[in-house]
Amino acid sequence: MSTPMPEVVCPHDLLMQLAYAYGIGDFVRAGTMERGEWCERVFPHVWSLKVGSGLPSVMEKLSGPAIFWLDAGGAGDELAETFTEPPCDVLEQITAIRSDTREHYVFIDHAELLLAPPHRPHRIDHWPTIDRVLDTLRVAWEPYIVVQGGVLMAVPERARNLVARYCQEENTHLWMQRRGVKPSAVASVERSRERLSELVRLARDSKERAAA
Structure with missing residues (x-):
């Protein structure tokens, strides 16, 4: 049996901010996701695909730009043992x-x-290299790409500042924790994150009222 992979923390706050800021109504979940029911309370349309299933049929049903949550963890130990397919x-x-x-x-x-x-017993050639992933992400248009908390994020240029600020706040929070910064300072960072989420919600509400 393979060694358990590190836990990936889903950036719920960031997904919510993106949905509210850019009016994203579709969320496509291809693979596993902790607290998966959370997205169903945020997005009007949630599409769940099993590992190995195709996306074309879902792409045709999307109402606009969507958020895709993909899984680089593979299909689980059963494939890791048999290696019958990538x-x-x-x-x-x-x-x-x-x-x-x-x-x-x-x-x-x-x-x-x-x-x-x-990690073993997985086969190295069953995973794409990072350069191939980046090249494929850059086909058609150039996204803003970062890796944060075990998650690779590729977003349109219009969302660069929002994602960059989120990552900076997360890294600041981790930096303060590792250096034993007093709780009051950590709480200040948490309040800053909450204010950012609230501003995004207010902007979304204002946009909806203007369109009504």
Whole structure:
């Protein structure tokens, strides 16, 4: 049996901010996701795909730019033991997404399996290298790409500042925790994150009222 992979923390706050700021109504979940029911309370349309299933049929039903949560962790121990087929189909999924003319938001969990070869007993050639992933993400248009908390994020240029601020706040919080900064300072960072989320919600509400 393979060694458990590091836990990936889903950036719920960031997904919510993106949805509210850019009016994203579709969330496509291809693979596993902790607290998966959370997205159903935020997005009007949630599409769940099993590992190895195709995206084309879902792409046709999207109402606009969507958030995609892809899984680089493979299909689980059963494929790790038999190696009957490549367990990671991230490249195929990205290719399907990039075939669409809309600028979508792509999140890939277990990014450590793309940054370096996977742990045993997985086969190295069953995972794409990070350069191939980045090249495929850059087909058609140039996204803003970062890796944060074990998740590779590729978003349109319009969302660069929002994602960059989120990552900076997260890294500041971790930096303060590691250095034993007093709780009051950490709480200040938490309040800053909450204010950012509230501003995004207010902007979304204002936009909806103006359109009514």
